[in-house]
Amino acid sequence: ALVTNTRSPDALHTVSRPVRTAVEDGETIEWVHVLAVPQQVEARMETLFAEVPGMDTTGRILSAEAAAHLLEISEEDGTQTMSADDADEYRLAIGQYAGHTEYVLTRNGSWHHAHAAQNAPTAEDQAYYAVGMLNRIGVAPDALEALVAYGSEVDAVAGGPFESVFGDAPT
Numbered sequence: 703a704l705v706t707n708t709r710s711p712d713a714l715h716t717v718s719r720p721v722r723t724a725v726e727d728g729e730t731i732e733w734v735h736v737l738a739v740p741q742q743v744e745a746r747m748e749t750l751f752a753e754v755p756g757m758d759t760t761g762r763i764l765s766a767e768a769a770a771h772l773l774e775i776s777e778e779d780g781t782q783t784m785s786a787d788d789a790d791e792y793r794l795a796i797g798q799y800a801g802h803t804e805y806v807l808t809r810n811g812s813w814h815h816a817h818a819a820q821n822a823p824t825a826e827d828q829a830y831y832a833v834g835m836l837n838r839i840g841v842a843p844d845a846l847e848a849l850v851a852y853g854s855e856v857d858a859v860a861g862g863p864f865e866s867v868f869g870d871a872p873t
Contacts, residue, residue, distance in 0.1 A: 708740070715744035721813060735813070792845050794836075796828055796872060797853035803828055804853070805835050815839050829863035843868050 708714055721733045739747075790809055797804035803822040807815045817835040822828045836843055851859035851872035865871050 713741055714738045715741050733815075735816075790845070791847050792841055793848040793850065794832060794846050794868075795850040795852055796832060796859050798828065798851065798855045798858045799853045800855060803831065805832055807835070807839075807841065823858065825859060825863045828859055829867050832864075833867060849873070 716736060716738045718734050718736045721735050724731050724733065791811070792814070793808045795804075795806040795808075797806070801820070803819045805817040805819075806813070815835065817831065819827070819831045822831050833843055846868055849864060849868050849870055849872045853859075859872050862871075
């Protein structure tokens with residue numbers, strides 16, 4: 703409730719999925735992907751999905767998860783890609799929409815981390831938030847193997863700041 707500025711946790715519908723487990727300094731840490739929406743939004747979605755025959759709403763996928771799945775698909779032949787050596791391979795996707803920007807990071811072909819910014823309309827803002835997210839989770843910008851843009855306003859993710867920070871423009 704605190705993160706969403708909601709006064710009551712009962713006002714939210716939450717769904718969580720374990721993503722990965724890591725050990726840091728001898729302590730096991732479980733990373734969990736959480737989706738929280740107001741109860742009235744969930745009720746409306748259930749009403750809409752009830753009208754679709756055979757629709758299973760338990761398997762809904764978030765935009766960030768969908769983007770992560772697409773990052774693991776090779777453009778050439780549609781097969782999943784993985785690094786041949788033991789080194790971590792990171793890919794970052796930036797989704798630009800009218801009201802928000804999404805940042806999705808994959809590690810070795812699997813969803814690793816995501817972040818969203820409400821106000822990142824310029825490429826400079828988008829690059830700033832991307833670097834901020836990477837810094838928070840300890841991934842250097844030069845560790846990225848690929849930088850991809852998606853979303854309804856994908857043209858707003860311009861190359862200038864990304865080229866200077868990441869060495870390449872998003873594709």
